[in-house]
Amino acid sequence: MTATTASAVTRPLLETRKLSVDFGGLHALDQLDLEVHEGEIVSVIGPNGAGKTTLFNAITATVALSDGDICFEGASLLGLDPNRVTARGIARTFQNVRLFANMTVLENVMVSQHCRTRQHAFGALFYTPSFRREEAEIRERAEKILSFFGSRLMGYRFDQPAFTLSYANRRRLEIARAMATQPKLILLDEPVAGMNPVESAELTGLIGRLRDEWGFAIVVIEHHMDVVREVSDRVVVLDHGTKIAEGDYEEVSNDPTVIEAYLGHGTETT
Amino acid sequence: MTAVMPPGTATAAAAAPVPPAPTRPVLARDWRRLARMAAVGAVAQIFIALSNMPVRLDERVVVKPVLSLGYLTLLIVPFAAGHRVGHQIKREGTPVHAAGAHEVAGGAACGALAAGGLSLLAVLLANFDLREPLVNWSPMLAELLAFGNSTSFAVVIWLLIGAAVGASGGLMRLLGPRTRRAAVTIAITVAGVAVMEPLVVDLAEGMGLEALTDRLYARRGGLEWVSALVLAAVAGILAVLGRGRLREARNRIAVQEGAKRTRTNFGLILLTGAALVILPLFAGKLTNELLANVGLFVLLALGLNIVVGLAGILDLGYVAFFAVGSYTAAVLTAATSPRIHPEMPWLVALIFVVVITGLVGLFIGAPVIRMRGDYLAIVTLGFGEIIRLLFLSDWLSGTFGGSQGITKIPGAGIFGLTSVAGTDPRRVFYLVLAFCAIAIYVSWRLERSRLGRAWMAVREDETVAEAMGINTVNVKLLAFVVGAILGSFSGAIFSAKVGSVFPNSFLILVSIVILVVVIFGGMGSIVGVIAGSAVLIGVLGGPKQPGLLAEFSEFKLLIYGALLIWMMLARPEGLIPSVRRSRELHQEEMAQDAWLKGQVEDDTANGDTATAPAT
Numbered sequence: 038m039t040a041t042t043a044s045a046v047t048r049p050l051l052e053t054r055k056l057s058v059d060f061g062g063l064h065a066l067d068q069l070d071l072e073v074h075e076g077e078i079v080s081v082i083g084p085n086g087a088g089k090t091t092l093f094n095a096i097t098a099t100v101a102l103s104d105g106d107i108c109f110e111g112a113s114l115l116g117l118d119p120n121r122v123t124a125r126g127i128a129r130t131f132q133n134v135r136l137f138a139n140m141t142v143l144e145n146v147m148v149s150q151h152c153r154t155r156q157h158a159f160g161a162l163f164y165t166p167s168f169r170r171e172e173a174e175i176r177e178r179a180e181k182i183l184s185f186f187g188s189r190l191m192g193y194r195f196d197q198p199a200f201t202l203s204y205a206n207r208r209r210l211e212i213a214r215a216m217a218t219q220p221k222l223i224l225l226d227e228p229v230a231g232m233n234p235v236e237s238a239e240l241t242g243l244i245g246r247l248r249d250e251w252g253f254a255i256v257v258i259e260h261h262m263d264v265v266r267e268v269s270d271r272v273v274v275l276d277h278g279t280k281i282a283e284g285d286y287e288e289v290s291n292d293p294t295v296i297e298a299y300l301g302h303g304t305e306t307t
Numbered sequence: 308m309t310a311v312m313p314p315g316t317a318t319a320a321a322a323a324p325v326p327p328a329p330t331r332p333v334l335a336r337d338w339r340r341l342a343r344m345a346a347v348g349a350v351a352q353i354f355i356a357l358s359n360m361p362v363r364l365d366e367r368v369v370v371k372p373v374l375s376l377g378y379l380t381l382l383i384v385p386f387a388a389g390h391r392v393g394h395q396i397k398r399e400g401t402p403v404h405a406a407g408a409h410e411v412a413g414g415a416a417c418g419a420l421a422a423g424g425l426s427l428l429a430v431l432l433a434n435f436d437l438r439e440p441l442v443n444w445s446p447m448l449a450e451l452l453a454f455g456n457s458t459s460f461a462v463v464i465w466l467l468i469g470a471a472v473g474a475s476g477g478l479m480r481l482l483g484p485r486t487r488r489a490a491v492t493i494a495i496t497v498a499g500v501a502v503m504e505p506l507v508v509d510l511a512e513g514m515g516l517e518a519l520t521d522r523l524y525a526r527r528g529g530l531e532w533v534s535a536l537v538l539a540a541v542a543g544i545l546a547v548l549g550r551g552r553l554r555e556a557r558n559r560i561a562v563q564e565g566a567k568r569t570r571t572n573f574g575l576i577l578l579t580g581a582a583l584v585i586l587p588l589f590a591g592k593l594t595n596e597l598l599a600n601v602g603l604f605v606l607l608a609l610g611l612n613i614v615v616g617l618a619g620i621l622d623l624g625y626v627a628f629f630a631v632g633s634y635t636a637a638v639l640t641a642a643t644s645p646r647i648h649p650e651m652p653w654l655v656a657l658i659f660v661v662v663i664t665g666l667v668g669l670f671i672g673a674p675v676i677r678m679r680g681d682y683l684a685i686v687t688l689g690f691g692e693i694i695r696l697l698f699l700s701d702w703l704s705g706t707f708g709g710s711q712g713i714t715k716i717p718g719a720g721i722f723g724l725t726s727v728a729g730t731d732p733r734r735v736f737y738l739v740l741a742f743c744a745i746a747i748y749v750s751w752r753l754e755r756s757r758l759g760r761a762w763m764a765v766r767e768d769e770t771v772a773e774a775m776g777i778n779t780v781n782v783k784l785l786a787f788v789v790g791a792i793l794g795s796f797s798g799a800i801f802s803a804k805v806g807s808v809f810p811n812s813f814l815i816l817v818s819i820v821i822l823v824v825v826i827f828g829g830m831g832s833i834v835g836v837i838a839g840s841a842v843l844i845g846v847l848g849g850p851k852q853p854g855l856l857a858e859f860s861e862f863k864l865l866i867y868g869a870l871l872i873w874m875m876l877a878r879p880e881g882l883i884p885s886v887r888r889s890r891e892l893h894q895e896e897m898a899q900d901a902w903l904k905g906q907v908e909d910d911t912a913n914g915d916t917a918t919a920p921a922t
């Protein structure tokens with residue numbers, strides 16, 4: 038909770054103002070205001086189709102905004118290409134895991150450092166010392182990132198193509214790839230979906246360590262309330278593209294509008 | 308957590324004692340299969356006969372006096388049908404029947420019926436005149452089918468030949484793996500030596516071994532039947548003695564790792580390089596000409612391989628860069644070039660070739676590269692044609708000579724030392740070889756760099772690549788330009804070699820042939836691309852260049868097409884695939900392997916309950 042009070046004074050890391058996204062007539066996001074502060078973990082929850090993934094897509098410039106503005110470290114992200122947004126320091130994972138399936142585990146993480154490295158064709162062709170140094174650094178960093186997940190993405194797994202990984206490992210590799218872009222803010226889209234309770238509890242711990250050890254601010258979309266309770270400094274509830282509640286876990290989980298949103302769709306008809 | 312059995316592992320079947328494989332009962336299904344196979348075979352036979360291949364290729368003798376290339380084309384189908392009909396689909400849990408006499412019988416029946424298509428054709432030829440719709444409906448074909456005898460002889464003999472050939476196809480199933488390998492080696496050796504006759508004769512002459520080739524080949528072409536038998540015997544003995552060792556050596560290399568592997572690779576490359584440098588010294592014009600042509604296509608294919616194989620951009624207009632390279636070099640070096648004729652030395656012109664092709668690549672690429680998939684393919688196809696039409700147009704004919712092209716292009720001078728022109732194919736080959744070496748080096752280095760990884764990521768999933776911070780437009784554009792420049796080298800050498808350029812040297816067909824070479828050889832694989840060029844361009848010939856089987860040139864496209872289809876069915880990863888690509892096409896097996904490996908190595912205490920891989 039200290040994070041919230043302290044950061045109220047400072048400028049937020051990410052700020053959306055009146056963010057709106059329309060798909061045809063559907064308002065997937067409607068005038069959404071959201072703030073994320075440095076070192077903060079914010080959970081975004083809401084029923085299916087509430088617009089959570091669309092929020093991530095809007096921030097990373099993969100869908101067009103119909104209105105509003107997104108500021109990151111005080112500068113607007115409007116009009117940037119997705120790769121520029123990543124270069125600014127926002128990384129994401131995908132709800133439906135989208136690895137580079139035929140590249141190896143290590144290559145997946147190495148290629149994601151693209152925007153932080155600069156060696157080009159010249160260096161590669163002439164095998165310059167700076168090229169070799171950078172290649173070594175890229176590899177070293179990739180190994181370090183993978184070691185964050187314990188031993189299971191290490192060793193012989195380095196050179197296995199990503200499609201051979203188990204489902205849980207694929208999700209982990211997605212996070213590793215996001216870390217490799219060296220972001221300030223990571224957007225995690227349902228990181229424990231499809232995991233069993235043991236794996237999910239472990240990943241919950243990792244999310245905390247991502248902030249504590251690596252210093253990332255994190256926005257996480259999650260359906261599992263125990264995960265949400267565990268990791269969040271703050272919870273934002275979306276429904277029909279609008280924010281219906283915000284606060285810490287206790288406040289939100291007792292908020293009648295939230296309960297209404299989750300249960301209400303059923304109760305309205307009765 | 309207990310280990311979960313992987314899906315589809317039949318433990319029960321493995322545990323139970325293996326029952327003696329029963330001889331296979333003939334089922335109704337088998338009859339249907341035989342009938343279908345025979346029908347397809349018969350139609351294929353008639354098609355081949357009417358494509359005129361047998362008549363046109365009858366001149367080229369493979370084994371004198373029993374077999375010509377023309378007849379050979381008629382034996383392939385019954386053999387394949389006879390072999391294929393005995394194919395059992397192996398399902399886990401179902402017993403595999405031992406191959407036996409019925410395989411041979413089935414093969415014979417199927418082969419006879421397939422070749423029966425020719426019997427039918429012979430009868431039709433004798434009784435009807437369908438020359439109007441079927442231009443190859445000729446008495447010559449009838450005579451060929453009947454071996455100069457009567458129609459009834461033709462009917463009977465083809466049924467017999469079909470049965471024999473089909474039976475031998477079925478017989479292949481009875482052979483043990485070693486015998487079968489020996490048989491295949493023998494067939495390949497005999498066919499190879501026969502096909503490569505011009506090459507072998509040429510080389511033997513260079514090395515003063517005419518005596519040997521005189522013995523080997525008949526005076527008017529083809530292997531003497533005696534020498535064919537000797538060759539078969541030698542090949543058979545060698546296969547039995549040496550084959551296992553070769554395989555062993557290959558396996559030994561395959562398991563090497565790290566520095567040791569690098570050293571082996573280096574040694575192999577050095578050896579191949581040395582052979583390629585020394586070989587032409589002993590070879591005559593013909594061989595060198597052939598090598599030079601293959602080299603030009605290797606260069607083109609390596610360029611396209613970067614675009615298609617690495618970055619996944621399906622470029623159907625690649626010939627444009629070949630054309631731009633040729634024309635730029637021609638304009639800059641030829642005194643006869645209509646408007647601009649600086650008569651530069653070739654090497655200086657090459658700098659301009661690189662710059663100009665690079666710019667054209669950027670110019671074409673910039674609007675095109677934002678598109679994806681099919682759209683991109685169609686647009687590049689269009690641009691390829693546009694470039695050719697520009698060279699052909701009246702508008703630019705003042706500069707490029709329109710349909711007259713540019714002629715009397717001087718050879719490529721290298722530092723005033725030598726001049727490389729088409730009159731001396733050996734020098735052309737050395738020049739091509741040097742540029743191929745450059746292209747191989749470039750492909751190899753780039754693939755293992757930040758840029759190469761970015762290309763792969765774009766190929767895998769463009770949206771995600773962009774979300775991971777890759778500027779996909781720049782990266783793809785760069786692949787396009789690098790490919791363009793490699794292609795332009797080939798063009799610049801081509802114009803110096805041929806001595807003239809015309810717009811119709813740069814038809815769409817060239818793009819397609821290069822693409823076929825890349826796909827056939829193995830997308831993304833440098834060795835594969837080289838092998839693909841050697842087989843397709845070297846043996847069958849390029850769009851305008853004759854190959855070893857010059858007689859085939861008329862049917863080249865038909866054979867290209869057939870080979871491509873067969874390749875896609877039997878070996879979609881290409882002749883010599885890149886590791887990555889073969890993984891991609893065998894994901895399921897790989898995933899299961901890895902999963903099993905994970906089961907053994909990961910303790911389940913790891914918390915990693917291996918969920919059976921999704922997708």
Ligand SMILES: Nc1ncnc2c1ncn2[C@@H]1O[C@H](COP(=O)(O)OP(=O)(O)O)[C@@H](O)[C@H]1O
Pocket residue numbers: 060063065083084085086087088089090091092
């Ligand atoms: N690309 C798209 N085109 C049209 N409609 C979309 C698109 N993406 C999402 N939507 C719609 O927007 C709404 C919000 O979707 P989404 O953000 O994926 O929900 P969730 O909160 O479950 O992640 C849904 O009704 C969905 O159907």
Ligand SMILES: [Mg+2]
Pocket residue numbers: 089090091132
């Ligand atoms: Mg979602």
